[in-house]
Amino acid sequence: MSSDDTTSAEDKLIARYFGPVASHPGALGLSDDAALIKPPAGCELVLTVDALVGGVHFFNDDPAEMIAAKALRVNLSDLAAKGATPLGFLLSLALPKDQSDAWLEAFAKGLREDAAHYKCPLLGGDTVTTPGPVTISVTMFGSVPDGMMARRSGAQAGDKVFVTGTIGDGALGLKVRQAGGAPAPWSLTEEEHEFLRLRYLLPQPRNALAEAVRHYASAAMDVSDGLAGDLAKLARVSGVAAMIDATRVPLSEPARAAMAADPSAFETALTGGDDYEILCTVPPAKVDRFRVAAMAARVAVTEIGIVEAGAGTRFRDGDGRDLTFGRMAFSHF
Numbered sequence: 001m002s003s004d005d006t007t008s009a010e011d012k013l014i015a016r017y018f019g020p021v022a023s024h025p026g027a028l029g030l031s032d033d034a035a036l037i038k039p040p041a042g043c044e045l046v047l048t049v050d051a052l053v054g055g056v057h058f059f060n061d062d063p064a065e066m067i068a069a070k071a072l073r074v075n076l077s078d079l080a081a082k083g084a085t086p087l088g089f090l091l092s093l094a095l096p097k098d099q100s101d102a103w104l105e106a107f108a109k110g111l112r113e114d115a116a117h118y119k120c121p122l123l124g125g126d127t128v129t130t131p132g133p134v135t136i137s138v139t140m141f142g143s144v145p146d147g148m149m150a151r152r153s154g155a156q157a158g159d160k161v162f163v164t165g166t167i168g169d170g171a172l173g174l175k176v177r178q179a180g181g182a183p184a185p186w187s188l189t190e191e192e193h194e195f196l197r198l199r200y201l202l203p204q205p206r207n208a209l210a211e212a213v214r215h216y217a218s219a220a221m222d223v224s225d226g227l228a229g230d231l232a233k234l235a236r237v238s239g240v241a242a243m244i245d246a247t248r249v250p251l252s253e254p255a256r257a258a259m260a261a262d263p264s265a266f267e268t269a270l271t272g273g274d275d276y277e278i279l280c281t282v283p284p285a286k287v288d289r290f291r292v293a294a295m296a297a298r299v300a301v302t303e304i305g306i307v308e309a310g311a312g313t314r315f316r317d318g319d320g321r322d323l324t325f326g327r328m329a330f331s332h333f
Contacts, residue, residue, distance in 0.1 A: 010127055017108035021115050021122040024088050035123040037087060043143040045087075048078040054133030058201075059177065064103045065110025066201045067136070072114045074224065075140035076205040077276040081222040083150045083214025084142030086118055086207070091125035094135040118207065148214045150280065155219035155238035159281035161305040162290070164206045166252040167227050167277065168269020173200030175268070186261040192254035199252075203276035209301075212293035213280055220280035226271040228325055230279055232313045238281075242313045244305035246270070246323055270315065271325050281307050 014030055022029065026036040039045050052074070054060045058067050072089065079086055091111075095104075115121055120140065173196035175185050188196075205222075213220050219238055223230050227249070235242045251259070251269065258265045282290045287303070294301040315323040 013104070013127060017104050018091070018111070018122060018125075021108065021112045022124070023115075024121040024123055026088070027121065027123045030122075030124060032124075035088075035090075037123060037141060039087065039143040043145055044147075044149065046079060046082050046084040046142040046144050046149055047139065048075050048082075048142075049137065049139040050074045050078070051135065051137040053135050060133060062201060063110075064106035065113075067134075068107045068110035069114045069202055071136045071138050072111065072118070072120065072140075073203045073205045074276060075138050076118055076120065076207055077203060077222040077224070077278075079140060079142040080205050080207040080210045081150065081213065081220045081278045081280070082142070082144060083148060083210050083217070083220070084144040085210060086120035087141045087143055088121050088123040089115075089141065090123055090139040092137040092139075093125065093127045094130040094132075095127065096131070096134065097129050099134070118205075144214060150213050150217045150220040152219055152221050152234045152237040154217075155234060155240050155242075155281040155307045156283065157240055157307055157309040159218050159283050159307040160287055160303050161231070161242055161244065161307060162280050162282055162301050162303050163223065163227065163250065163277055164209060164294075164299055164301050165204065165275070165277045166250045166255065167223070167275055168255050168266075168272065169196055169199035169252050170203065170274025170276065171200075171226070171268050171272020172196045172255055172258050172265060173198070174272070174274060177201070186258040186265065188254060188257055188261075192257055195252065195254045196258070200274055203274070205276055206278050206299050208297040209278060209294060209299040212290055212297060213278060216282055216286040216290040216293065217280040218283055220278060223273075223275040223277045223279050225273045227275065227279065228270045228313070228315065229327075234279065234281070235307070235311070235313050238307075239311075241308040241310035242305055243308055244313065244315045246315045247318045248302065248304045250300070250302040250304075267325055271327055
């Protein structure tokens with residue numbers, strides 16, 4: 001290195017690890033103070049942001065490439081629930097001074113692979129040091145045709161309530177992850193443990209369903225803090241009530257095995273969060289078309305209840321009795 005080299009250590013870190021992720025021309029090679037982005041003609045921008053903190057949203061010894069992928073995917077899940085197509089993202093990364101090159105290499109690899117897979121390039125961001133744990137903030141941009149973003153506020157009485165995928169795997173996977181090498185809370189097979197653990201570590205955003213959501217859903221949001229609590233948010237903003245048949249909530253076989261060993265795991269599944277599935281309401285006249293579109297997108301959808309006039313949400317068991325929960329959803333505060 002020559003003595004007149006004015007490239008800072010931060011600039012070198014950005015160029016080495018994150019330059020390859022910034023494939024969009026508007027990123028300007030990560031060499032400027034800002035980036036340029038233009039939505040497709042006839043479209044509006046959809047913006048979302050999520051922060052992940054070590055020890056809160058992920059374990060500090062989780063694989064760095066999975067941490068990077070999770071940081072992207074929780075935002076991609078928000079876009080999917082709005083019916084939006086990803087355009088790119090900004091990354092703010094706070095690192096302890098002793099963070100290793102190996103960790104950064106793996107983190108950048110996970111970021112690069114997911115950015116390419118979901119066609120969502122890095123546009124810019126910031127890197128700083130912190131005395132605390134690794135902290136990651138992703139701001140993501142998407143586009144949606146004018147006036148077609150699926151909001152939380154459009155549900156109407158009579159609409160059917162749908163969810164994608166299976167519910168509760170992430171929350172149960174957290175329990176498995178917290179157990180570490182010790183016996184998990186339930187007598188599951190190694191394969192069942194691994195399935196739940198990976199569902200927590202690596203969400204599967206349902207972006208393939210975005211087009212169907214914007215065409216057929218009256219209201220939608222992603223399930224990040226727990227189905228019960230997130231449904232309550234959607235119903236409250238829409239000014240409606242909802243009744244859910246708890247026996248129809250889709251569950252994976254590992255989740256069912258956990259509940260067979262410990263029935264209280266069902267409440268964990270409904271209220272624990274980390275699902276990153278789509279919760280949406282669909283008018284009866286559009287239900288058949290929504291199902292067809294979901295099948296074409298290869299995303300499983302399940303009807304679990306109905307929107308009603310009034311306020312509040314109810315979950316009923318197989319005998320028609322209302323379920324009560326110790327808490328409705330995960331909350332930071």
